[in-house]
Amino acid sequence: xxxxxxxxxxxxxxxxxxxxxxxxxxxxxxxxxxxxxxxxxxxxxxxxxxxxxxxxxxxxxxxxxxxxxxxxxxxxxxxxxxxxxxxxxxxxxxxxxxxxxxxxxxxxxxxxxxxxxxxxxxxxxxxxxxxxxxxxxxxxxxxxxxxxxxxxxxxxxxxxxxxxxxxxxxxxxxxxxxxxxxxxxxxxxxxxxxxxxxxxxxxxxxxxxxxxxxxxxxxxxxxxxxxxxxxxxxxxxxxxxxxxxxxxxxxxxxxxxxxxxxxxxxxx
Amino acid sequence: xxxxxxxxxxxxxxxxxxxxxxxxxxxxxxxxxxxxxxxxxxxxxxxxxxxxxxxxxxxxxxxxxxxxxxxxxxxxxxxxxxxxxxxxxxxxxxxxxxxxxxxxxxxxxxxxxxxxxxxxxxxxxxxxxxxxxxxxxxxxxxxxxxxxxxxxxxxx
Numbered sequence: 001x002x003x004x005x006x007x008x009x010x011x012x013x014x015x016x017x018x019x020x021x022x023x024x025x026x027x028x029x030x031x032x033x034x035x036x037x038x039x040x041x042x043x044x045x046x047x048x049x050x051x052x053x054x055x056x057x058x059x060x061x062x063x064x065x066x067x068x069x070x071x072x073x074x075x076x077x078x079x080x081x082x083x084x085x086x087x088x089x090x091x092x093x094x095x096x097x098x099x100x101x102x103x104x105x106x107x108x109x110x111x112x113x114x115x116x117x118x119x120x121x122x123x124x125x126x127x128x129x130x131x132x133x134x135x136x137x138x139x140x141x142x143x144x145x146x147x148x149x150x151x152x153x154x155x156x157x158x159x160x161x162x163x164x165x166x167x168x169x170x171x172x173x174x175x176x177x178x179x180x181x182x183x184x185x186x187x188x189x190x191x192x193x194x195x196x197x198x199x200x201x202x203x204x205x206x207x208x209x210x211x212x213x214x215x216x217x218x219x220x221x222x223x224x225x226x227x228x229x230x231x232x233x234x235x236x237x238x239x240x241x242x243x244x245x246x247x248x249x250x251x252x253x254x255x256x257x258x259x260x261x262x263x264x265x266x267x268x
Numbered sequence: 269x270x271x272x273x274x275x276x277x278x279x280x281x282x283x284x285x286x287x288x289x290x291x292x293x294x295x296x297x298x299x300x301x302x303x304x305x306x307x308x309x310x311x312x313x314x315x316x317x318x319x320x321x322x323x324x325x326x327x328x329x330x331x332x333x334x335x336x337x338x339x340x341x342x343x344x345x346x347x348x349x350x351x352x353x354x355x356x357x358x359x360x361x362x363x364x365x366x367x368x369x370x371x372x373x374x375x376x377x378x379x380x381x382x383x384x385x386x387x388x389x390x391x392x393x394x395x396x397x398x399x400x401x402x403x404x405x406x407x408x409x410x411x412x413x414x415x416x417x418x419x420x421x422x423x424x
Contacts, residue, residue, distance in 0.1 A: 141278025
């Protein structure tokens with residue numbers, strides 16, 4: 001495949017081409033190289049900035065990025081304080097990482113849709129999906145990591161038996177032994193759905209928003225060039241909101257879910 | 269658009285990033301911000317305390333000033349009183365001295381008077397003797413009647 005499409009000639013091909021990952025392997029064991037590449041690059045970038053600021057903290061006269069990061073850290077800390085019942089030193093940095101990393105990953109969406117694929121095709125790479133959060137693997141990678149933490153803290157706080165009891169007697173509580181046994185299958189089903197829905201909804205929400213945003217940029221790119229800047233500009237400005245909002249929602253849900261996981265099981 | 273093994277790579281990246289940010293950003297920064305907040309609180313507290321101390325010092329200074337003024341007034345009043353006393357004493361001394369000098373003068377005058385009297389007496393006697401001598405020159409021999417005359421002079 002030549003890799004370069006003129007949008008107006010073959011719109012479907014153009015969009016499909018843009019939505020194809022640069023990948024190695026087959027089936028489940030496919031590795032999306034572009035997703036990993038941009039995620040890791042941005043993670044390294046974020047880590048580099050964090051280390052640079054963290055090593056040169058100036059308590060007297062905070063400047064530049066330190067100022068910005070202090071604001072973000074304080075904001076996240078406040079969210080954790082407001083939402084998270086109990087104390088766990090992991091939650092703050094976890095939420096901060098989610099917030100900043102997702103913002104960076106999402107921001108890739110603001111780079112003109114054809115720029116990086118065009119540059120990469122010039123060096124012989126014909127498929128490139130620039131925004132990692134438009135890849136379900138990326139969003140699920142994060143949301144299932146959070147899910148693993150949810151399960152871990154559920155078991156740590158409630159105990160293995162408590163965790164099982166949560167599935168058996170929740171959400172429908174009864175007083176009689178017979179009623180409890182009758183309600184058990186329903187409870188197991190409901191709680192399982194409830195728990196599985198957490199990472200699925202988090203991952204799908206982020207993916208859906210970013211994918212839709214990317215798709216609209218692609219559709220705008222199909223328009224005649226003289227109108228593109230109006231719609232593209234408007235959508236980009238609106239998309240800044242989506243980028244930060246999705247990062248914030250992902251972060252907040254992480255805090256909320258982990259807070260729930262930290263609560264002792266209530267006796268019905 | 270399927271979920272693939274990329275997920276594991278993403279999760280791993282995520283985990284490493286969380287660890288890294290905890291270690292190098294969140295930890296130092298929250299510590300620094302806490303320390304700063306504590307320092308600001310301390311500073312404000314110290315400022316409040318020094319304000320209080322300043323208030324106390326001001327009050328103390330005002331008290332000292334008032335006490336000094338009072339003391340000065342007392343000193344002046346005491347000095348005035350003492351001056352009056354000294355003046356009175358001086359007046360008294362002057363009066364006594366004057367009296368003494370007057371007495372001395374009176375005594376001197378008295379002495380002078382008695383000496384003059386004495387002289388006068390001698391003079392008068394001599395005069396009387398001379399007169400009597402002249403009168404009695406012919407009749408009385410001073411050597412004969414001298415004793416008698418001396419006795420008379422003593423009786424004067």
